[in-house]
Amino acid sequence: MEIIFKPIGVVHSPFKNEQDIPQKKFRGPGAFDKIKGELEIFSEFKAGLKDIEGFSYLILIFNFHKSERGKLFAHPPLDNQQRGVFATRSPNRPNAIGMTIVKLLGKKDNILQVAGIDVIENTPILDIKPYTNRDQKPDATFGWLDKNRGLTPIFGV
């Protein structure tokens, strides 16, 4: 069974490739909060952006287009051992789907200006959804990440 998707847009990011996101620099909490970028939605999907203003955060679902597929383990940069891939946000996973939450700063025609960008230039966008109260889990605990509290998991985690 194959499930086929097509990009609805692309990300414009100050990070041109993975090496532009130095792990050490972007470890603090909120490290990406000030990283601005744009979500360019292809014109045929532009009408679907109606009413998006007013949501302060958006769920960005994208394709890890530079990743290796099929890996079941990842060695997170914050950690000293291999972890099961589904306990990480590693780009190298069975389905190359990424998810990150960005702050919506503005909208101009088919472009969304956002902050909190932790993906690279030309990342294909698969979907955009509003972040809602059901996505807020203030009581969450974070497994192996808990011992690294204060560090920020980025896509490599």
Next chain:
Amino acid sequence: MEIIFKPIGVVHSPFKNEQDIPQKKFRGPGAFDKIKGELEIFSEFKAGLKDIEGFSYLILIFNFHKSERGKLFAHPPLDNQQRGVFATRSPNRPNAIGMTIVKLLGKKDNILQVAGIDVIENTPILDIKPYTNRDQKPDATFGWLDKNRGLTPIFGV
């Protein structure tokens, strides 16, 4: 450009089809919190579940396998008008990707026991990721949903 994914598992849900999720019954905040189900991960991907215990919430990314593709507007059940699809969580969207956050109750072999299930039986699972501190946005505002505060957006929103 086509992006091809294959399911890594399936959801087992008390909701056998969409009609089993009556909109009126499941409108209150936390309405789905007690709905239990299982995420069955296919055996070839089971090793990737290592270390997942300890994360209290998981991000479940799935395929809306019963939805209509390509719609740019949705009429949310909580609302009195059509909204741009990217300002809703409607299953009927250009790429049939769903995202919901579930509470991890336990793990037995290749089965994750979870609560907070708002999807139907046999929903194909595309990915599972840990919910981390970067996914907590306590300052979020919710656009057109704000006037319906207290109501719970479900997949139909």
